[in-house]
Amino acid sequence: MLIIGVGNTAMDCCRSSLRLGGADIKVMARRPRSFFKASSWELEDAEEEGVEIIVNHAPTRFVIEDGRLVGMEFQRLEWDEQARHSTVIDTVVIPCDDVILAIGQENAFPWIERDLGLEVGDWDMPVVDPVTFQSSLPGVFFGGDSAMGPKNIIWAVEHGHQAAISIHNHCEGIPVSSRPPQGINLVSQKMGITEWSYHNDYNPSTRQRMQHVELTRRFQSIGTEVEVGFSAEQTAREVQRCLNCDIQTVFQAPLCIECDACIDICPVQCLTITENGDEADLRQRLSAPAKNLDQALYVSAALPQTGRVMVKDEDLCVHCGLCAERCPTAAWDMQKFELLIPLAVSTPVAVPS
Numbered sequence: 001m002l003i004i005g006v007g008n009t010a011m012d013c014c015r016s017s018l019r020l021g022g023a024d025i026k027v028m029a030r031r032p033r034s035f036f037k038a039s040s041w042e043l044e045d046a047e048e049e050g051v052e053i054i055v056n057h058a059p060t061r062f063v064i065e066d067g068r069l070v071g072m073e074f075q076r077l078e079w080d081e082q083a084r085h086s087t088v089i090d091t092v093v094i095p096c097d098d099v100i101l102a103i104g105q106e107n108a109f110p111w112i113e114r115d116l117g118l119e120v121g122d123w124d125m126p127v128v129d130p131v132t133f134q135s136s137l138p139g140v141f142f143g144g145d146s147a148m149g150p151k152n153i154i155w156a157v158e159h160g161h162q163a164a165i166s167i168h169n170h171c172e173g174i175p176v177s178s179r180p181p182q183g184i185n186l187v188s189q190k191m192g193i194t195e196w197s198y199h200n201d202y203n204p205s206t207r208q209r210m211q212h213v214e215l216t217r218r219f220q221s222i223g224t225e226v227e228v229g230f231s232a233e234q235t236a237r238e239v240q241r242c243l244n245c246d247i248q249t250v251f252q253a254p255l256c257i258e259c260d261a262c263i264d265i266c267p268v269q270c271l272t273i274t275e276n277g278d279e280a281d282l283r284q285r286l287s288a289p290a291k292n293l294d295q296a297l298y299v300s301a302a303l304p305q306t307g308r309v310m311v312k313d314e315d316l317c318v319h320c321g322l323c324a325e326r327c328p329t330a331a332w333d334m335q336k337f338e339l340l341i342p343l344a345v346s347t348p349v350a351v352p353s
């Protein structure tokens with residue numbers, strides 16, 4: 001059996017097929033492994049169960065003999081480093097008697113009558129305002145995959161929030177473009193000179209490995225759960241790795257005396273005091289190079305002593321609070337962050353982060 005695709009759905013397909021009696025299951029991927037969408041642990045679990053993952057094979061056609069599927073033809077590909085461009089090496093046929101396509105789903109809107117006044121754009125998708133989620137037909141709203149194409153459930157929920165505000169406005173005769181503001185609250189967690197209202201020990205331990213049911217028992221029933229959860233000890237270790245994502249570092253440049261104590265104590269080297277410069281230049285001059293270009297750097301105002309700046313790579317910070325604990329002038333503080341999300345009718349609601 002062949003599974004086409006290498007997302008997490010493909011992993012569900014191959015592992016479920018094994019449990020339903022499938023044999024010699026191969027997952028076929030167009031691109032190299034580092035470009036797969038599936039989570040690495042899903043791939044490892046599938047391979048542990050005997051699934052073979054074959055890279056750089058692009059499907060071209062089903063091979064049918066006497067009305068029966070006997071194989072699938074693939075082009076073997078060679079990719080450039082970024083896996084953007086490929087060249088075809090040759091063509092191979094891999095025998096199989098079943099193929100599952102796990103390559104995602106497409107939106108389809110044949111039910112939208114085209115004379116409604118609802119504009120349909122690229123990919124035959126309705127044209128949707130990205131702020132109000134209203135289509136070109138007032139009073140008709142879209143969200144989730146049907147609005148902006150495939151993302152994830154978190155985006156779909158946010159679309160629902162925003163569309164609900166628009167629908168409320170529409171029903172009340174308020175312009176849908178009139179949006180209630182979002183807000184944030186930041187509250188210091190300092191309770192004493194070195195005391196904080198949250199547990200801030202830095203814990204460098206790595207992610208705990210989830211216990212799995214033994215291989216021999218996994219295939220007895222498709223309902224057998226493979227991941228059996230953490231032991232009490234693992235749970236304790238895992239929760240101690242918490243990054244305190246709701247507690248933020250907040251810096252006040254005028255208080256900093258450039259003693260370097262925070263730089264020295266930071267366990268992940270995400271702080272640097274340096275001459276200011278453009279971002280590309282700054283990224284090269286930090287205590288640890290900031291390689292994630294999607295994450296903007298924090299760059300403070302000029303420090304009072306030398307005019308240099310405090311730079312923080314938020315991508316590395318584990319929110320341990322050691323910088324604030326060590327700082328003699330309270331230039332660094334640890335503050336609890338609350339996002340105030342406006343709902344359709346009411347005043348903003350604080351959402352615990």
Ligand code: SF4
Binds near residue numbers: 269
């Ligand atoms: S809170 Fe962030 S910046 Fe401060 S010491 Fe910990 S890791 Fe470094």
Ligand code: SF4
Binds near residue numbers: 258259
């Ligand atoms: S510990 Fe405080 S005063 Fe010293 S360099 Fe860091 S922020 Fe500035």
